Amino acid sequence: MNPLESKLSAELEALKSRGLLRQRRIHCETLIDFAGNDYLGLAAVNAGGQSDNKTPVGSGASPLVSGYSTQHQELERALCQRTGHEAALLFCSGFSANQALMTSLFNAQDRVLADKLVHASIIDGLRQSGSDFRRFRHNDLASARTLAVKQSPLALITESVFSMDGDCAPLTELKALCDQHNAWLIVDDAHGFGVPKGAQADCNSKLADVQLVTFGKALGCQGAALLGSQLFVDYMVATCRHYIYSTSLSPQAAVTALTALKKTDEPQLGNKLADNIASFTRLAAELSLPLMASSTPIQPLLVGDNHRVLELAELLKQSGFLVGAIRPPTVPAGSARLRITLSAHHTDEQISALTATLSRLINPLNRA
Ligand SMILES: Cc1ncc(COP(=O)(O)O)c(C=O)c1O
Incomplete structure (x- = not known):
């Protein structure tokens, strides 16, 4: 056991010995429910009034009261199968899952490392935890190594694909660094x-x-999950205030996410998305568009100036394209950018029209 696992295990034992261990149980529908908060009985009202749809919209209560259902458990099992983790727990959003994670795992006695560009929900959670957290330079192993030697952290936190840059973390190397320092690697894979x-x-x-x-990105739904060892999930269930004191994810959202998860296996969707990324980056290179280095669906185009990025987004809108104008504090000062995201739904024509418009707006020589 590494230091973080020993800490979780000791806290679970202490709760157990005081009779305060909390555990989930699947809500048994044969029992008459006098536990939930569904005061008017409306949780079971089905979407669109379809009487054959038996999955309730509302979960009726927090997971430990009576809001943990077979739909939640099935989604958790499918997520574990997909990712290889032992156990999972669901949240209504990725933002709350990250805050829950940081505030449950860490306190003022703990030291933690995080990539400089991790998501706001991680930073806010770490701040709330009171832990001593330091940030290493973005995707910079040498910087992470130096801080790890100085800090002996319990965990290192990064994203798999960075939301505003579209680049990937060197996870293999970061995992090796964590192993050297007996620390956990926590990955936001939104x-x-x-x-x-x-x-x-x-x-x-x-x-x-x-x-x-998270289920709100590639799965096109809503909600999120944390995945890890059984010890980790037992600890979260027993101590995580966001989990214990909040109504659980809608069972219908769980069913929808499970259906979407299965769809992500369809090769034609992945192939189309890969083709779209390849044709967008090829056209952008031919037109000398200042794209940042990324091979993912997130393709940022560096602009720099905050006013200019707003102006470009407005001009793109007038040409029929919706593109995010990203400014500080979401990204570092001086690095305002257009955040272009590609999907399997875009057509070749739409992609070439976007790149042509960008070229006209950005390269004055192409305006003629
Ligand atoms: C990296 C990252 N983590 C977490 C979240 C939060 O997820 P959700 O939108 O489900 O709250 C986001 C959302 O933008 C994100 O980009």
Whole structure:
């Protein structure tokens, strides 16, 4: 056991000895429910009034009261099968899952390392945890190594695919560094999960001791999960305030996410997305567009100036394209950018029209 696992295990034992261990049980539908908060009985009202759809919209309560259902368990099992982790727990959003994770695992006695560009929800969670957290330079192994030697951290946190840059973390090397220092590797896989391998560089999140996946990105749904060892999930169930004191994910959302998860196996979707990324980057290179280095569906185009990026986004809108204008503090000062994201739904015509418009707007010589 590494230091973090020993800490979780000791805290679980202490709770057990005081009769305070919390565990989940599947809500048994044959019992008459006097536990939930579904005061008008409306949780079971089905979407669109379809009487044959028996999956309730509302879970009716938090997971430890009566809000943990077979739909949740089936989704957790499928996620474990997909990722290779032992156990999982579901949240209503990735933001709350990250905050829950950081505030449950760490406190003022703990030292943690994180990549400089990790998501706001991780930073906010680490701040709330009171832990001594340091950030290493983005994807910079030497910087991570130096801090790991100084800090002896309990864990190192990164993203698989960075949300605003589209690049991938060197997970194999970071995992080796964590192993050297007896620390956990925690990976926010919000933008990697569900995207087939062929459509992005190898962001092997299976190296993670804890993996966060979200359903609001490639799965096109809503919600999130944390995956890891049974010890980790038992600890979260017993101590995580976001999990214990919040209504669980809608069972219908769980069913929808499970259906979407199965769809991500369809090779034609992955192949189309890979083709779209390849044709976008090829056209952008031919037109000398200043794309940042990325082989994932996230293709940022560096602009620099905050006003200019807003102006470009507005001009793109007038030409019929919706593209995100990303400014500080979401990205570092001076690195405002257009965040272009590709999907399997884009057509070849749409991609060449976008690149041609970008070229006209960005390269003055092409305006004629
Ligand atoms: C890297 C990363 N982690 C977590 C989240 C939060 O996920 P959700 O949108 O499900 O709250 C996001 C959302 O933008 C994200 O980009």
